[in-house]
Each structure stands twice: as C-alpha cells, then as structure tokens.
Amino acid sequence: MGAGVEWAAHCCLLLDWLGNDEAVSTARLAAGFEIPPAYLNKQLQALVRAGILTSVPGARGGFRLDRPLRKITLMDVVAAIEGPDEAFECTEIRQRGPGVDTPKRLFRRPCAVDAAMRSAELQWRRALAARTLADLRDTVDRSAPDLGEQLRDWYVHN
Amino acid sequence: MGAGVEWAAHCCLLLDWLGNDEAVSTARLAAGFEIPPAYLNKQLQALVRAGILTSVPGARGGFRLDRPLRKITLMDVVAAIEGPDEAFECTEIRQRGPGVDTPKRLFRRPCAVDAAMRSAELQWRRALAARTLADLRDTVDRSAPDLGEQLRDWYVHN
DNA sequence: GTCGAATTACTCGGATATATAATGTCCGAGTCGGGCAGG
DNA sequence: CCTGCCCGACTCGGACATTATATATCCGAGTAATTCGAC
Numbered sequence: 001m002g003a004g005v006e007w008a009a010h011c012c013l014l015l016d017w018l019g020n021d022e023a024v025s026t027a028r029l030a031a032g033f034e035i036p037p038a039y040l041n042k043q044l045q046a047l048v049r050a051g052i053l054t055s056v057p058g059a060r061g062g063f064r065l066d067r068p069l070r071k072i073t074l075m076d077v078v079a080a081i082e083g084p085d086e087a088f089e090c091t092e093i094r095q096r097g098p099g100v101d102t103p104k105r106l107f108r109r110p111c112a113v114d115a116a117m118r119s120a121e122l123q124w125r126r127a128l129a130a131r132t133l134a135d136l137r138d139t140v141d142r143s144a145p146d147l148g149e150q151l152r153d154w155y156v157h158n
Numbered sequence: 159m160g161a162g163v164e165w166a167a168h169c170c171l172l173l174d175w176l177g178n179d180e181a182v183s184t185a186r187l188a189a190g191f192e193i194p195p196a197y198l199n200k201q202l203q204a205l206v207r208a209g210i211l212t213s214v215p216g217a218r219g220g221f222r223l224d225r226p227l228r229k230i231t232l233m234d235v236v237a238a239i240e241g242p243d244e245a246f247e248c249t250e251i252r253q254r255g256p257g258v259d260t261p262k263r264l265f266r267r268p269c270a271v272d273a274a275m276r277s278a279e280l281q282w283r284r285a286l287a288a289r290t291l292a293d294l295r296d297t298v299d300r301s302a303p304d305l306g307e308q309l310r311d312w313y314v315h316n
Numbered sequence: 317g318t319c320g321a322a323t324t325a326c327t328c329g330g331a332t333a334t335a336t337a338a339t340g341t342c343c344g345a346g347t348c349g350g351g352c353a354g355g
Numbered sequence: 356c357c358t359g360c361c362c363g364a365c366t367c368g369g370a371c372a373t374t375a376t377a378t379a380t381c382c383g384a385g386t387a388a389t390t391c392g393a394c
Binding site for chain 2: 003005013089090107108121131140
C-alpha cells in the first residue's frame, strides 16, 4: 500500500485540529510532516476528487475539510488514494488453457478462490468503514489532550 | 496484489486433484493455465521456501504438495508469495517535523491511524487463515463433482 | 540376455532483462492581496 | 482621504522525470531415465 494513505489520514486529522476556518496550503502541511510538498499535493488532489477535501485556489488558498471528521471513514481515505479496485483480481485462470474442453457448465458458480479472497477483503473494508476519522481524533485527544493546542500554536507561526 | 497469488492457489488445488503420487513439472502446470512457465516457476519456488510444496529435481521432476490441503490456509499461500510484511506500514509521520517540539511523552501510545489499519488488516488475515485449501476444493467438488476426473484425464495425455 | 557405464534429455534454481506502477519534480493557469495613481 | 485599477506573489492543478516493484526471460547445475556396448 502506498505511503499516501498515511499522509492523507494524518493531514485530515491535522486540518481538523487546526480548525476548519481557514484553508491550509500544501507547503505548510508538508513542512509539518517533512514530506515532499509537490507529491503531497498530488495526494490531496485525490482527496478533493473523492469529495473529502475542498481546494481553495489563489493566494491564501489551500485545502479544507469538506465534511466533519465524523462523516469520513478510513475506508473513504484509502479508496480515495489507492483507487476503487480490489487488491485481488480474479482472472478466471481456472477456465484458461485446454485442460478443460467441456462447456462452461462447470464454471457457472463463481471461482472459489476469488470468493474467499473477496470475503476476506470485505472484512477488511468493513473494519475500515467502521472507523471514522473522528474516532481516531478522539482516541488521540484522550491520550494527549493538549496535542491539538500545540499544533495550532506552531502552525500560527508558520 | 500480484497475480502470483492466484496462480499459486490454483496450482495447489490442481496438484491435489491430480493426486499427489507423482511430481508435476512447471511446464505442465503452466500449459494447463496458459501462463508463462518460467515466471510460474518463480512463484512455485516461493511456495517451496514457505514449506508448502516440495521440489523434485532432475528428469521426471517437478513439484508436490508437502502437506495435505487441510493444513494449508489461504493465508499461508498469500504470505508465501507476497511476503510477510503488512500492507500498511506506519512511518511515525506524526512525530516528524518541527510541528511538535515537545518530548515524546505525547507519543508513547501507538499511532491511532496505524492501530486502526493493523486492526483491519488483522481481520483480513483472520479471514484468510480460516479458509483452508481443502475447504475450497470441497466447495468446487460439490458444484462440479467430475471436474477432478476431467483434469486427471487431460493431464495424463500431457 | 544381463549388467554397467556413459550419454542424453529433462527439470529446478537463481541470475538477468523488461514492463509497469509508485514516487518525486516542475511549470503554467488562476486568484487574491496589496500597492499606486487618480480623483 | 477615498476609490478603483494594476501589478505581483502565492497556490492549486496537471504534465513531466525518476526510482522501485512486479513481471517475464534465460542459462547453468544436477538428476533420473535411456542407450549403447561389453561380457
């Protein structure tokens, strides 16, 4: 899985901690995490296309959350960055080759390997969809209540 | 996820259907699935390293199941091909950058994003580990009882 | 006809190319804020 | 002093390199079967 997923999740959390009143530019976000700004910009664009963030062009522009963290799941973030395709893709290998010259009567049922893989991946997706970014923020806030304020303080001066 | 996972799973099932009395060469397996033989060989080597198959060198050589399908889970196959690493890898991005100059007191707890990702991936692994290849074989056998015999017939002549 | 050794054909195993995707960089279009001239 | 316009700086957005990974290929080491000859 690409590193952009981690970047995107932490950026969304940070945008919430900083308050959603004004947009934050790619440069400042990247400086806060010490990651390549232009590449981060690319990931943020993906979040915009997915409807998670909104982009404000021009000077003093940047990105802002399009909906509260409560309505953004980890699944949304992963899907936005990694794309909608499933990790395992069945190519119907069982039907290929001259091994079975019988008609496709035997292959009406879906491929058993594919079914098992899809089932497992569905569990994964369910778990991701069950966790909203608000849950994560609250978890962090409980273990470090003053983190948000410290972040705001630093970003004010940068 | 690489295509090798699909190949490996189907090859294991096929080896069982053909009976495990004699080894089957890479060339014959690849011919049955219409996939590049040399590349399939690479994946099978990974299965050997993982202890799922045993390789028989020399003429009339090939591969054979090292244990019954009942003792091989889909998780074993995936781990053998894709490697043992987790898909999501936390780089502790939260601690990077000058944004937080406080000591690491705030970061004793594990990263919340990482925890959620690991939890979801654990669900995925559990689901894969719960399905043995014997389960899949039985599923196919129920929907197509004579598939195994047809496969044996064809492979006898090739 | 039987035994035995050299030969041959075949297979795995890993080292080596190529294609594809992930990562990283760069420049142009657009927009806001501030400066500046005019009234 | 106030207003409106122009200029400059800043930012997103997508097009363009670079690196890593997955895919595909090739050749050597080794083994079993086969063949050939001698007894």
